[in-house]
Amino acid sequence: MVLVQYSESESESESESDSEPVHASQPPAKRLCTTKPSPTQQSLPLPPLPAAFHDLYASSTRVSVRDDPSLHGGRKRVIPHVEGNWPTHLYLEWYASKTELTLLSDVILQIQQKLLHGSKTELHSLLHSDLGAQLPLHISLSRPVVLRTEQRQPFLEAFQSAMEQSHCAPFDTTADSVDCVSNYEKTRWFYVLRVRSPEHDELNRLLKLSNRALARFGQPPLYEVAVPPSLSPRLGNDSAAKKTRVTKPAEENDYSHCFHVSLAWSLTEPSAAEKEQLATTDLHKLRDLKIGFDCVKVKIGNQIFSNSLA
Template identity: 65%
Template structure:
């Protein structure tokens, strides 16, 4: 399994609360909880962990180093699709992480789960639609309005994503390695369409794209005449296929696996994982600690590409 460049979108996200994996007996109990699930909007209110230091201190974050420093007037921004796995899905994902951990037994690699916080609270998983970028204070509302308008005009409906394979990838700085599930290309190419919307909206505010090259995004924006009527901004429904890039991270480590460990990871049983189907009905825009949930269309409208 070759090492591929990993997006900055998950390199230093403040929403991640690392959990060091400890060897323990596998849990076999699947007793359903008597408590109803929390409403989706509840998670947006508590999307950030408590800040315990005003400066970068890797010892507080499992050894991670911050890529985007805290600067007054700068707002870390991230666009993504969020997934809260069900209890049954969590069981499947925990089994995959346990299998990865088993194959790293004899190494110095310390695996950190992204499924739960140190206190045992479930954490959301996600598919990134942007890098971690920075907006200035005066850009926050104009950007959010621009992206909301672009998403509304795109008529992209809610869609399902399935997972296909396990991979290990690094961030751009090669300071962390992530164990990820690759996503299959969904119906109507919705992931690529959302990626282009995100990249073009961010480019209008001077921010770099995810996966695409800055030159390609700039060329598309330049080709759109400023005389176009409103509602015809060119939301980019055609372009290169980046389906091989989309993924969901399950765990991370500060060091990458050896070639022998990679070979052992390839043998992990993913039969149950390939049966997962993840429903996405909104796009999350996190600016600072504020999370906006922008709904996709319901039903089957907007399936043309």
């Protein structure tokens, strides 16, 4: 390689002439970094994430193919992993604002204080994940049930059709009291915020839609009282139908006192005295809190389908 010497005047003139093209060819991001934003630009808040974004990342990464409670805070899986089975859940989802999260955190703190000194109950908040990410809260419209692979699409279509015919509109509800309820297996206890019945009884209406749709696929209802098979009418010769529990018509029942939002959970049941103390939780700061819903979520496996209310 031959080195060519240039005079200082030549190098200076070339560098000056080249300075503008080099600056112009810089990526836009680099040029923007040198521009100071105006006060108006600095005060603009970030736009909210679209509602569908949360559905894309609602399922956590599976870290084990076996049920290992040590990986989940001691929790035991209610529905085991079986090929061809799809855990299914119907619910109303609520993403609380920062202000609302502060109020709910205060409620959890009160619950912790209501537990008697020396209690073995360890509370786990449902407001945030272990990494500090906000978690959605919900009101259940079904138990955790299981659909077979061939049932997924027919069930989804049946439920969506029922929702369209119901003409159920978006609605709000409000907090009523604090309580403790267990899951059906008595393996976990949830500290919940019970809610009041909305103006047009939308919670009971949506529960009936859910229970009817699930009953068509041999799944148990939520909250309804099941009639023992020996007392149920004849179900024909279908062996699958014979195993299905018959429930009282949903129209006869009002479950307004059952609906709730879970705030925290524990692996141990609180004592009777502690449950009485929960009823004295001060909720006056929540009297103006409106919990709004505009869609019903159907989670089948790790997929979530959002069904808008009319």
